Amino acid sequence: MSGGHIIIRWRSFAAITAAGWLLLAGTGGAQSLKNTTLPPYHWATEYLFEWQLRSVQKPLLAATLPWQFSQVYDAVSAGSPRTEYERFLRSRMMSDQQAYGLRSEPQQPFLHFGALFVERAGRMADELRSRLVFRFFSSAWISKNVQIFNSMTMDQNLGDDPDYLGKNWRGITAITEQAYTLVHFDRFSLKFGRDYIRWGRGYDGTLLISDASRPFDQLQLQFRTRLMQFSYFVSKLNSVLLSDTAAARLQKTWADRYLAAGRVDFAFFKRRLQFSITQTVLWGGDRQLEWYYLNPFIFYHGEQLNEPQPLRANTMGAIDFVFYPTPGWEFYGQLLIDDIQVEKTGPGDLEPNEIGYLLGFQVADPGGWEGATIGLEYTRVANRTYNTLPEAEKYVHRNKPIGHFLGNDFDRWLLHGRQYLGRGMTLALKAEYRRHGEGRVNVPFDRPWMEYTVEEGYSEPFPTGIVEKTRLAELELRWHPRWDFFLSAHARYESVDNVNNVEGQTRNRFEFFIRLWWEVQQFFPL
Numbered sequence: 001m002s003g004g005h006i007i008i009r010w011r012s013f014a015a016i017t018a019a020g021w022l023l024l025a026g027t028g029g030a031q032s033l034k035n036t037t038l039p040p041y042h043w044a045t046e047y048l049f050e051w052q053l054r055s056v057q058k059p060l061l062a063a064t065l066p067w068q069f070s071q072v073y074d075a076v077s078a079g080s081p082r083t084e085y086e087r088f089l090r091s092r093m094m095s096d097q098q099a100y101g102l103r104s105e106p107q108q109p110f111l112h113f114g115a116l117f118v119e120r121a122g123r124m125a126d127e128l129r130s131r132l133v134f135r136f137f138s139s140a141w142i143s144k145n146v147q148i149f150n151s152m153t154m155d156q157n158l159g160d161d162p163d164y165l166g167k168n169w170r171g172i173t174a175i176t177e178q179a180y181t182l183v184h185f186d187r188f189s190l191k192f193g194r195d196y197i198r199w200g201r202g203y204d205g206t207l208l209i210s211d212a213s214r215p216f217d218q219l220q221l222q223f224r225t226r227l228m229q230f231s232y233f234v235s236k237l238n239s240v241l242l243s244d245t246a247a248a249r250l251q252k253t254w255a256d257r258y259l260a261a262g263r264v265d266f267a268f269f270k271r272r273l274q275f276s277i278t279q280t281v282l283w284g285g286d287r288q289l290e291w292y293y294l295n296p297f298i299f300y301h302g303e304q305l306n307e308p309q310p311l312r313a314n315t316m317g318a319i320d321f322v323f324y325p326t327p328g329w330e331f332y333g334q335l336l337i338d339d340i341q342v343e344k345t346g347p348g349d350l351e352p353n354e355i356g357y358l359l360g361f362q363v364a365d366p367g368g369w370e371g372a373t374i375g376l377e378y379t380r381v382a383n384r385t386y387n388t389l390p391e392a393e394k395y396v397h398r399n400k401p402i403g404h405f406l407g408n409d410f411d412r413w414l415l416h417g418r419q420y421l422g423r424g425m426t427l428a429l430k431a432e433y434r435r436h437g438e439g440r441v442n443v444p445f446d447r448p449w450m451e452y453t454v455e456e457g458y459s460e461p462f463p464t465g466i467v468e469k470t471r472l473a474e475l476e477l478r479w480h481p482r483w484d485f486f487l488s489a490h491a492r493y494e495s496v497d498n499v500n501n502v503e504g505q506t507r508n509r510f511e512f513f514i515r516l517w518w519e520v521q522q523f524f525p526l
Contacts (some may be wrong), residue, residue, distance in 0.1 A: 034068065034069050034070035034073065035068050035069070035070060035147055035182055035184040035189070036068065036069055036139065036147055036149045036182065037066035037067065037068055037069075037149075037178075037195060037196070038066055038067050038068070038069055038072055039066065039151070039177075039178065039196060040065060040066060040196055040198055040211040041211075043092075043480075043486065043517070044072060044092075044093055045065070045067075047089050047092060047093055048060070048067070048072060048075065048076075048093065049062070050089055050364075050373060050418070051075065051076060051079070051086070051089050051090070051093070052075065053324075053327075053328065053329075053330050053362060053364050053373070054082075054083075054086055054327060054328060054364045054365075055075075055079045055327065056079070056327050057078055057079060057270065057271075058270060058271035058272055058274075058324055059071070059074055059075040059078060059271065060075055060271075061229060061265050061267065061271075061274055062201055062274060062322045062330075062332070063199065063200055063201040063206075063265070063274060063276055063320055063322050063332070063334075064198075064199055064229065064231065064263065064265050064276065065196075065197075065198040065199075065211075066195070066196050066197070066198065068184075072093060073094075076089075076090050076093045076094055077094065083365070083370050083371065084370070084371065084420065084422065085370065085371035085420035088420060088424065092480060092483050093483075095482070095483035108525055108526065109140070109141055109142055109143070109525075109526045110140075110141045110523050110524055110525045110526055111138070111139070111140055111141075111523070111524045111526060112137070112138065112139040112140070112141065112521070112522070112523050112524075113136075113137065113138050113521075113522055113524070114136075114137035114138075114519070114520060114521040114522065115134070115135065115136050115137065115519070115520050116133075116134070116135040116137070116517075116518070116519045116520075117132075117133075117134055117516070117517075117518040117519075118132070118133040118134075118135075118515070118516065118517050118518075119131070119132050119133075119515070119516045120132075120513050120514070120515045120516075121513060121514055122490075122511070122512050122513025122514055123510070123511055123512050123513065124511050124513055125160075125509070125511070126509055130156075131156045131157050131160075132154075132155075132156050133153065133154070133155045133156070133157065134153070134154045134155075135151055135152070135153045135154075135177070136151070136152050136153075137149075137150070137151050137521075138150045145183060145184055145185060146181070146182070146183055146184075147181070147182050147184070148180070148181050148182075149178060149179070149180055149182070150176070150178065150179045151176070151177045151178040151179070152174065152175075152176050152177065153174060153175055153176075153177045154172060154173070154174040155173060155174065155175070156171070156173065158173035158174075158175070159171065159173045163398075163399035163400060164399070165238065165398045165399055175214075176194065177194070177215055178193075178194055178195050178196070178215060179193050179194045180192060180193025180194055180195050181193055186224075187223060187224050187225065188221070188222070188223050188224070189221065189222045190219075190220070190221050191218070191219070191220040191221075192218075192219050192220075193217070193218070194215050194216065194217050194218070195215055195216065195218065195220075196211050196215045196216075197209050197211075197213075197215075197216055197218070197220075197233065198210055198211045199231075199261075199263055199276070199278055199318075200276075200278075200318065200320050200334045200358075201320060201322050201332040201333075201334065201358075201360075202332075202334070202358055202360065202377065202379070203360065203375060203377050203414060203416055204405075204414075205358075205379070205404045205405050205406070206334065206358070206403070206404065207318060207334050207336040207356045207357075207358055207379075207381065207403050207404050208261075208278055208280065208316065208318040208334070208336055208402075208403055209261060209278075209280070209402060209403070210401070210402070210403060210404060210405065212400055212401055212402075212403075212404070212405035213396075213397045213398075213400050213401065213402045214397050214398040214400055216233065216235040216237075216259070216397070217235055217236050218233045218234065218235040219233060219234050219235075220232065220233035221233075221296070227266060227267050227268070228264065228265065228266055228267070229264070229265040229267075230262075230263070230264050230265075230296075231262070231263045231264075231265075232260075232261070232262045232263070232296035233260070233261055234258065234259070234260040234261075234289075234293065234294055235258065235259045235260075236256070236257075236258055236289075237257040237258060237259055237282070237284075237397045237398075238257065238397060238398045239254045239255060239256050239257065240254065240255050240257060240284075240391060240392055240394075241253065241254055242254065242255050242391055242392075243391060246285075246390075246391055250285060250286050252286075255284050255285045255286075255391065255392040256284050256288065256392075257282065257283070257284035257392050257393075258282070258283055258284060258287075258289055258290075258293070259280065259281070259282045259397075259402070260280070260281050260293040260294070260300070261278065261279065261280040261281075262278070262279055262296045262297075263276060263277070263278040263279075264276065264277050264278075271324075272323065272324040272325070273321070273322075273323050273324075274321065274322040274323075275319075275320075275321050276318075276319065276320050276321070277317075277318075277319055278317065278318045278319075278320075279299070279300050279301070279315065279316070279317045279318075280300070280315065280316050280317075281293055281300035281301075281303075281304065281313050281314065281315045282313065282314040282315075282393050282395060282402075283304075283313035283314065283392075283393065284390075284392030284393060285390055285391075285392040285393070287313075293313075300313070300315045301315040301317070312390075313393065314388050314390075314393035314394075314395065316336065316337065316338045316395070317336075317337050318334055318335060318336045318337065319334070319335050320332070320333060320334035320335070321333055321334075327364075328363060328364040328365055329361070329362075329363050329364075330361060330362050330363075331360075331361045332358075332359075332360050332361070333357065333358060333359040333360070334357065334358045335355070335356075335357045336355060336356040336357065336381070336385070336403070337355050338354035338355060338356075338384075338385045338386070339351065339353065339354040340353045340354075340355065341353060344454050345454070346454065347449060347450045347451075347452060347453065347454065348449075348450065349454070350449035350450075350452055350454065350457065350458040351384075351447070351449055352382065352383065352384070352449075352458075352459070352460060353382060354382050354383075354384050354385040354408075355381075355382055355385065356379070356380060356381035356382060356385055356403075356404070356408075357379075357380055358377065358378070358379045358380075359377070359378050360375060360376060360377030360378070360414075361375060361376060361377075362374065362375030362376075362416075363375070371419060371420035371421075372417065372418065372419050372420075373417060373418040373419075374415075374416075374417045375415070375416045375417070376413075376414070376415055376416075377412075377413075377414040377416075378411070378412070378413055378414075379404065379406075379410075379411065379412045379414070380410075380411040380412075381403075381404055381406070381407070381408045381409070381410055381411075382408065382409070382462065383408055383409035383437060383439035383460070383462070383463070383464050384408060384409075384439060384445065385403075385408040385409075386401060386402070386403050386407060386408050386441045387408060387439070387440075387441050387443070387445050388445055389445040389447075394441055394442065395441060396441055396442060399442065401441055406434070406436065407439075407440055407441045408439050408440070408441060409436065409437035409438065409439025409440070409462075409463050409464055410434060410435060410436040410437065410463060411434065411435055411462075411463070412432060412433070412434040412435075413432060413433045413434070414430070414431075414432045415430070415431045415432070416428075416429065416430045416431075417429045417430075424479055424480045424481045425477070425478065425479050425480075426477075426478050426480070427475070427476070427477055427478075428474075428475070428476040428478070429473075429474070429475055429476075430472070430473070430474040431472065431473045431474075432470075432471075432472045433469075433470070433471055433472075434469070434470045434472075435463050435467050435468070435469055435470075436463060436467065436468040436469075436470070436501075437462070437463025437464040437465055437466075437467055437468075437501070438463075438464050438465030438466060438501045439463070439464055439465075448460075465501060466498050466501045466502070466503050467498060467501070468496065468497070468498045468499060468500065468501050469496065469497040469498060470494065470495070470496045470497075471494070471495045471496075472492070472493070472494050472495075473492070473493045474490065474491070474492045474493075475490070475491045475492075476488050476489070476490050476491075477489045483519075484518065484519045484520065485517065485518050485519070486516075486517045487514070487515070487516055487517075488514070488515045488517075489512075489513075489514055489515075490511070490512065490513050490514075490515060491510075491511070491512050492510070492511040492512075493509070493510050493511075494507070494508070494509045494510075494511075495507070495508050495509075496508075
């Protein structure tokens with residue numbers, strides 16, 4: 001950026017972008033990527049939530065993502081739109097799914113190539129700048145039961161992220177975002193490789209496993225019946241550099257880390273009531289890949305209690321629900337339990353409970369206001385949740401929270417709304433107020449309660465210390481004339497007191513930028 005003008009860094013991406021378009025120059029038939037997953041950043045994810053809210057039928061498990069393209073197709077093809085907005089949603093999603101070849105089952109193996117170009121340009125973070133994201137997709141359809149998928153991403157936003165783990169070469173930052181082999185049958189699927197996971201319902205965040213995390217390198221299996229779905233995965237997380245004290249104790253500089261998780265979803269009353277139970281265990285340091293954590297039917301917390309103290313692991317559990325009492329209404333919530341003190345036998349039992357909860361609802365077409373959606377959500381996560389004394393057990397992956405993107409020691413009120421204006425135009429609004437204490441995930445785990453006796457007791461305020469208070473308002477106007485293209489204008493105002501928990505430090509910021517989305521898919525029979 002120079003002289004107040006925007007400089008779009010095309011040269012860094014021009015050669016690869018041009019190569020991507022050349023690969024897409026062929027013509028494709030009606031092939032199928034039906035079992036590959038819909039990434040959570042795709043616009044079809046938010047549209048599908050809108051469709052599910054309004055639909056009489058509830059074909060999807062709303063709190064267990066990512067969905068497969070076949071699930072998206074089945075969800076929108078089964079329903080009947082009743083309003084202009086519903087016809088818009090169905091038209092865009094059906095066109096998108098047909099572009100991915102879901103109109104018929106392929107008769108022979110094929111290769112697939114695709115590209116997604118997303119550009120933001122305008123005033124962001126008090127500067128005039130542009131940020132380009134280019135994703136290149138490739139996949140191989142081996143048979144109706146076996147598929148291979150890959151997504152490589154060049155993202156200029158990664159270079160702005162202080163938590164980014166990776167190389168920055170002449171302004172180019174890139175990651176392999178998805179890369180997996182999927183073996184899929186009607187009731188069973190097995191996935192090996194890198195992909196997103198999001199477990200839990202929330203407007204833009206969840207408490208236990210969220211897409212705020214980098215995608216997981218995982219071995220995942222799922223088993224499905226009409227009323228139940230069981231999911232399990234084990235993942236190798238990024239290794240962490242140990243402190244001098246921990247390195248001397250463990251006799252190593254780097255510590256390997258692993259995460260295993262199991263989840264059961266139940267669906268009742270034609271999926272209008274959905275209930276889920278989840279458990280996770282994160283371990284590492286002087287431990288390797290433990291065989292009993294590869295058993296998806298073991299109770300992790302009980303297992304780690306039976307281990308000697310140096311081999312303890314970080315276990316968490318959650319229960320969540322989604323309830324659609326009638327078409328157009330949705331209530332949802334999640335309770336996260338990290339650590340709860342039951343006994344009071346010593347100073348260690350004075351540790352405050354480490355839990356989180358999220359509650360929300362949304363309503364479609366309130367009071368006959370056609371094409372409108374209004375929702376309200378409250379989230380609260382206690383201090384030290386996600387954090388642990390052993391450095392290798394902190395609930396993060398590549399410096400990003402595995403749980404809620406705000407980490408711990410915060411609460412947040414969120415009001416959101418959407419209005420369809422006709423002719424492919426939608427208006428979305430979001431307003432939030434959040435309080436964030438001094439507690440963070442990637443900081444040393446403190447234990448001030450150890451200085452007190454059981455008789456004295458211990459308590460601390462919520463949020464803790466100097467509280468950062470943030471007020472946000474966002475407005476998006478989107479024009480979405482085709483499945484493969486949309487243009488949107490964003491306005492965002494932020495007002496923060498006690499920035500970074502520094503008393504009296506304030507920030508007021510206004511942002512305005514334009515966003516472009518352009519996507520192409522093509523297929524080549526083998």
